[in-house]
Amino acid sequence: MSNPTQAGFTIDRGITVQSFGSSSNGNAFLVTSGAQALMVDCGIGIRTIQRGLKDRGMTLNDVSALCITHEHSDHICTLPRVLREDLCVVATKGTAARSIGRHANRETVRAFVPITIGEITIWPLKVSHDAAEPTGFMFEFKDGSRATILTDLGVFTDDLAPFLQASDFIILEANYDEHMLLTGPYPRYLQERVRSRKGHLANSACGAALASVLSVENRTPTVRLAHMSEHNNVNWLAEQTVTQHLTEVDLELDVRVLPRKEIFEPWVSTRSAAGKEFVLSTEAERRGQLALEM
Ligand SMILES: [Zn+2]
Numbered sequence: 619m620s621n622p623t624q625a626g627f628t629i630d631r632g633i634t635v636q637s638f639g640s641s642s643n644g645n646a647f648l649v650t651s652g653a654q655a656l657m658v659d660c661g662i663g664i665r666t667i668q669r670g671l672k673d674r675g676m677t678l679n680d681v682s683a684l685c686i687t688h689e690h691s692d693h694i695c696t697l698p699r700v701l702r703e704d705l706c707v708v709a710t711k712g713t714a715a716r717s718i719g720r721h722a723n724r725e726t727v728r729a730f731v732p733i734t735i736g737e738i739t740i741w742p743l744k745v746s747h748d749a750a751e752p753t754g755f756m757f758e759f760k761d762g763s764r765a766t767i768l769t770d771l772g773v774f775t776d777d778l779a780p781f782l783q784a785s786d787f788i789i790l791e792a793n794y795d796e797h798m799l800l801t802g803p804y805p806r807y808l809q810e811r812v813r814s815r816k817g818h819l820a821n822s823a824c825g826a827a828l829a830s831v832l833s834v835e836n837r838t839p840t841v842r843l844a845h846m847s848e849h850n851n852v853n854w855l856a857e858q859t860v861t862q863h864l865t866e867v868d869l870e871l872d873v874r875v876l877p878r879k880e881i882f883e884p885w886v887s888t889r890s891a892a893g894k895e896f897v898l899s900t901e902a903e904r905r906g907q908l909a910l911e912m
């Protein structure tokens with residue numbers, strides 16, 4: 619795990635969450651805390667995953683755990699390339715049964731029962747979706763910050779609200795625009811599947827959920843919209859719809875759509891001592907950074 623630099627120090631990657639790509643075609647996220655790195659899903663090409671890790675000074679061998687949300691191919695298609703004996707897979711029993719086969723190194727989790735791996739506490743969050751036992755995840759970090767990743771949910775259920783309220787960073791699905799879905803190329807049965815309680819979250823449902831949940835606590839997390847449909851959504855419409863809902867409750871948040879296939883800039887916890895300088899190669903640099911902040 620540790621990644622010694624020339625000077626012999628460990629790279630402190632800070633507390634970050636980064637999308638390597640998110641859409642109906644594929645999803646993968648990187649979560650780091652200090653020298654610890656874990657991934658959420660691996661449903662994009664191996665080269666993009668490797669490039670994203672390399673940009674951060676890592677290889678796949680530096681990733682100690684993989685959290686799998688569910689067994690659909692847009693979340694696990696690169697699993698055979700990513701899985702190695704010492705990679706700990708975090709998944710529910712139902713998801714594990716349909717994804718990792720006999721892979722022994724696993725943490726079988728249950729919805730809303732947290733586990734801690736290294737510095738990161740992981741909360742599996744139950745979602746309504748047409749898979750065996752699907753989840754989202756909230757990550758709790760040692761600096762007190764929290765980040766939630768929720769995709770593939772047909773409906774935003776009340777038991778998810780406290781997790782969004784507690785989060786500094788939220789990745790939430792805005793899969794489709796209702797009008798585009800109904801007038802788009804999908805056959806009727808597929809439209810109904812997407813719109814069902816076990817399908818995906820519409821832009822308007824995403825915006826309404828964020829508005830109702832965040833206005834209560836007057837929270838102002840950074841929000842990224844994820845898992846966009848290729849045929850039934852466009853970025854500006856998703857952003858506009860969600861922002862409208864937030865404006866109605868006087869919330870002004872940093873809301874952006876995650877690129878479908880590109881690696882996006884990481885969210886960095888501003889609570890962490892390293893601040894924005896999340897890649898510090900030597901202890902001296904770290905001390906300099908801390909001195910600047912004091
Ligand atoms: Zn799915």
Ligand SMILES: [Zn+2]
Pocket residue numbers: 641642690692693769770845
């Ligand atoms: Zn999906």
